[in-house]
Amino acid sequence: MDRSFTPSTFHPRRPGIYAPLRIDACGRAGPTPEAVRWSRWRRTSSGFYLPADLELIQPEQRIVEAAAVLPEYGGVTGWAALRWLGATWFDGGAGRDDVHLAIGPCNVRAQKGIHPCEEKLAPEDLTELDGLRITSAVRSTCYEMRYAATLRLAVVVLEMAAYHDVVSIEEVRAYARSLASWTGVPQLRAALALAEENSWSPMETLMRLVWILDACRPRPLCNVPVFDLAGRHLGTPDLLDPVAGVYGEYDGHVHLVEDRRAPDLDRLELFRSVGLEGAVMVAADRRDPSQFVRRLLGAYRRARNLPEGARRWTLEPPGWWIDTTTVAARRALIGRDRRLLAHRNRLRGPLAG
Template sequence: MRLDPSGETGPTPRQARGRGWRRSSHGFYVPADVDADAPMQRVLEASVRLPAHAAVTGWAALAWMRCKWFDGWDPSGRPRPVTVAATAHSLASLPGLAVCGERLLLSDVQVVDGVRVTIPVRSVTFEMRYAHDRRAAVRAHDMVALHDLVSIAEISDWADAHRGWTGIAKVRDAIPFLDENAWSPPEVDLRLVWAELGIRDVVCNRPVFDRAGRHVATPDVLDLETGVVGEYDGSLHLEGKQRAKDIRREGDLRGVGLEYVTMVSADLRDPSGFKARTLAARQRARAAAGPRRWTLDTPAWWTPTATVAERRALSKDERGRLLSHRWAA
């Protein structure tokens, strides 16, 4: 809020000097009890500083567009600055705000809930171009594709149209590893650990059916070559009801001839044990190979939702009915 001598639309100058308010930026104040570290608050406070030729980009734009996994904290637990794309240098970088002077077209900007942000493909490719490694770049895309805001084809087209931009090689390097149907960052990590083992013919969250067309389960990741299911079990999966559900799910998948390997949080720090378990599971799967009793072919009654294009084609009612389970991942 700006100062208001009447106190109706903002604090009076006297109130602003008291303990009940803090200055968030030049001319703007917020109640002192508002959490300045909350990602959405940080974006909002940065947005009021923007000149007409600038827009919030990167993680901050994606967080403002309600992308679930963009919380604005780096791996060490420090807040990331809100990055602003600006075509001129009239905006200086400040604590908590970083300015990127790359070319910004009007077509790159949209207004979401009163805040100017770069369009999703521009925002996510910014994250990918400045990512510290391939895993972070792939995570960025996959967690935006989760919300159907960007597709692999759109990323590829953007990379082709911006060949000379900083970090574009990182985007091109990540493209072969992208997926449009991952539901959480650990699923991305699991898939990329498999890629390190040379396992590339995989799908994420694809429904498995038996030969009679009955839905068996929808595993996190599935190795199509050998029929090995990869599942990530976080802390939620240790609870009673969820654990019982997971055990039934594993039994159902094994019942149609699929092998099973589980990744846990410790494997994210050191994946060597998970890699060994994966190779052992693949060896068992090959040794037990026989007529395939499972399929990914969807029966006529099933509505496919594995791609961004398929999900974008759903009605609002269909999205609510078919996609709500994705947010529990």
């Protein structure tokens, strides 16, 4: 496509992301008025443009376009800041969610896809990463939790931020103490009481909340490795009640492909052979969790009826095992030990789950 000006990359570490430009009559620093009139450029916000053939696909591109209207004091916040920090579970609802801008006492007009927030903004809550001003990880997480549509989604926000190790539960709890009567703080505090640091996907989090809040079963552990009595790793179920010997698994679309289904079934059989009873949640259960609750309660009944001595598993790891179940443990990994987190990457995808 013919253009009067070609934009440069926003930042060397963000290839394929471009900063919006203002009109320039000479065409040296931005599109000419003629180019804009002939629709060779699209308007990203009031006064800013990008070439029309640069598709708005990546969340990072949406974020940079919204950030162009930031005043001198302020930063991108909420899901968009977490995404910029590397928390890729946060995708902005596949384009449905506005990019929120924390602007403190400044004034920015709301525009399509851009939501300015005038809540108090302390200087220490602002930082810059790869040329973009954002609010800190803990402030961004608390903001997204406070304004989440439901308590359960607020828990998802915290757990997916913790999944990427950008915040810990204790960091969020400490920051929450400073918020007092801010909007959404009761929901933030309630979500903190339910949160864990080792959930690997939004649906695992939602499944655990059904387990606790709907099925009224004891709070399960998240993604803890299970071993046989000889110290061999049998598997890592999504959820596990270690007292009852009941586990839960979420089978999303990645579990339905041909090369995954057989190993999944083999693992379920292996768990049962050592005295573990399980229940599987599927995508349809999100709309109506009653069937998963029924399956889960059935697993509890089966576990109670197992004969004495059927339990041939343990959570006690062998001496060589490296723990990765907390944010602190994962942050402490260095060098080649970081490879231990690779098995979680296959699950990474949109926050909507």
